[in-house]
Amino acid sequence: MADMRSFPDGFLWGTATAAHQIEGGNTNNDWWAWEHRPDSICAEPSGDACDSFTRWREDLAIVAGLGLGAYRFSLEWSRIEPAQGEFSEVALRHYRQQLEAALAMGIEPVVTFHHFTTPSWLAAQGGFEHPDTPARFAEFCARATERLGDVLSMACTINEPNVVALAGYRMGAFPPGVADRGRYEVVTERFCEAHRQAQSAIKAGPGSFPVGMTLSMTEFVAAPGGEERMVSIRALHEDVYLDATSGDDFLGVQCYSRELVDANGLVKPTAEQRTTQMGYEFWPGCVEHTVKRAAAWTGNPIYVTENGIGTEDDAERIEYLAEAISGAHQCIADGVDLRGYFCWSLLDNFEWVYGYRPKFGLVEVNRSTFERTPKASAQFFASVAKANALSR
Numbered sequence: 199m200a201d202m203r204s205f206p207d208g209f210l211w212g213t214a215t216a217a218h219q220i221e222g223g224n225t226n227n228d229w230w231a232w233e234h235r236p237d238s239i240c241a242e243p244s245g246d247a248c249d250s251f252t253r254w255r256e257d258l259a260i261v262a263g264l265g266l267g268a269y270r271f272s273l274e275w276s277r278i279e280p281a282q283g284e285f286s287e288v289a290l291r292h293y294r295q296q297l298e299a300a301l302a303m304g305i306e307p308v309v310t311f312h313h314f315t316t317p318s319w320l321a322a323q324g325g326f327e328h329p330d331t332p333a334r335f336a337e338f339c340a341r342a343t344e345r346l347g348d349v350l351s352m353a354c355t356i357n358e359p360n361v362v363a364l365a366g367y368r369m370g371a372f373p374p375g376v377a378d379r380g381r382y383e384v385v386t387e388r389f390c391e392a393h394r395q396a397q398s399a400i401k402a403g404p405g406s407f408p409v410g411m412t413l414s415m416t417e418f419v420a421a422p423g424g425e426e427r428m429v430s431i432r433a434l435h436e437d438v439y440l441d442a443t444s445g446d447d448f449l450g451v452q453c454y455s456r457e458l459v460d461a462n463g464l465v466k467p468t469a470e471q472r473t474t475q476m477g478y479e480f481w482p483g484c485v486e487h488t489v490k491r492a493a494a495w496t497g498n499p500i501y502v503t504e505n506g507i508g509t510e511d512d513a514e515r516i517e518y519l520a521e522a523i524s525g526a527h528q529c530i531a532d533g534v535d536l537r538g539y540f541c542w543s544l545l546d547n548f549e550w551v552y553g554y555r556p557k558f559g560l561v562e563v564n565r566s567t568f569e570r571t572p573k574a575s576a577q578f579f580a581s582v583a584k585a586n587a588l589s590r
């Protein structure tokens with residue numbers, strides 16, 4: 199077909215989720231406590247989420263039915279290590295079953311070891327501010343890899359440490375609700391260290407698979423006079439992690455939009471601009487920009503491990519994904535070693551502080567019955583994956 203833009207053979211198409219956002223009943227971590235504080239800023243608690251702790255087979259069957267090659271999900275550390283040094287056989291077996299089932303269905307399981315949530319026992323010790331936490335995290339990774347390494351296809355150490363650091367220690371919006379520049383800097387360093395230690399721990403275990411970090415990236419744009427400010431925002435939010443991950447097996451780029459920066463900082467989109475349910479500008483072009491920046495900086499192979507849109511309008515999701523994937527294609531055409539694209543998210547799920555209102559899913563989830571209904575965007579994404587090409 200004249201108008202087909204093909205991706206290289208073996209390009210990995212997948213969707214992504216995270217334990218706390220879909221499993222339900224993750225009562226033993228810092229987020230559950232944060233959601234249930236009397237003065238909580240969360241729209242609602244995560245509660246039963248999508249009941250995926252029980253319904254994971256259904257979720258995998260949907261991924262397989264869509265013909266996707268990969269599924270990215272996370273291990274809930276607080277289930278595997280509910281108290282310091284105490285490891286749950288049942289939880290490890292649960293995740294092992296999930297990994298084996300994925301492989302049996304022809305789906306490459308991509309596992310994240312830390313996706314925003316920290317076990318309550320560790321949060322009580324100071325979480326990622328504590329100097330021993332990188333070692334505690336590496337120990338968890340070693341134990342989990344010992345039991346699961348032989349059935350992993352790819353591992354992500356920490357999901358968006360830059361968002362956890364910024365929102366948790368600078369903006370006070372994520373647990374532990376701190377807004378302090380100095381503590382933010384300390385946590386940033388700890389996350390880089392935790393990544394390095396986790397990576398060695400995972401690589402020392404069974405299995406042979408790529409290990410990397412996933413980083414939240416934004417297409418920052420400087421308004422006149424905002425150049426210096428933009429560079430300084432990016433330095434601690436992105437560049438420090440790009441340095442820390444140079445030479446890794448891969449870097450997972452996660453992006454959703456672009457942001458304007460003037461001399462005073464970030465500028466909110468105006469009322470005239472098209473925005474998403476998250477209040478971000480509708481800007482699928484961020485994929486091409488951030489992937490190119492990450493690749494040029496690190497020299498690593500890149501996967502887009504998350505990209506998508508919070509919208510009630512599924513036609514808008516299709517529009518967004520088509521443009522974003524077109525940007526991914528452009529990266530490859532321009533010589534970037536981009537190896538896969540994961541849509542966030544498989545399911546409509548718990549969007550952290552915003553609760554269940556933002557709809558990022560390719561699949562709708564009934565909040566009372568938990569029934570899953572694939573949307574038109576799921577079919578669209580499946581058709582791109584099947585053709586390994588964009589036809590529009």
Ligand code: BGC
Pocket residue numbers: 216219357358361414452504542549558
């Ligand atoms: C996170 C996800 C989140 C998504 C959409 C990323 O920052 O990794 O957990 O749901 O963006 O906001």
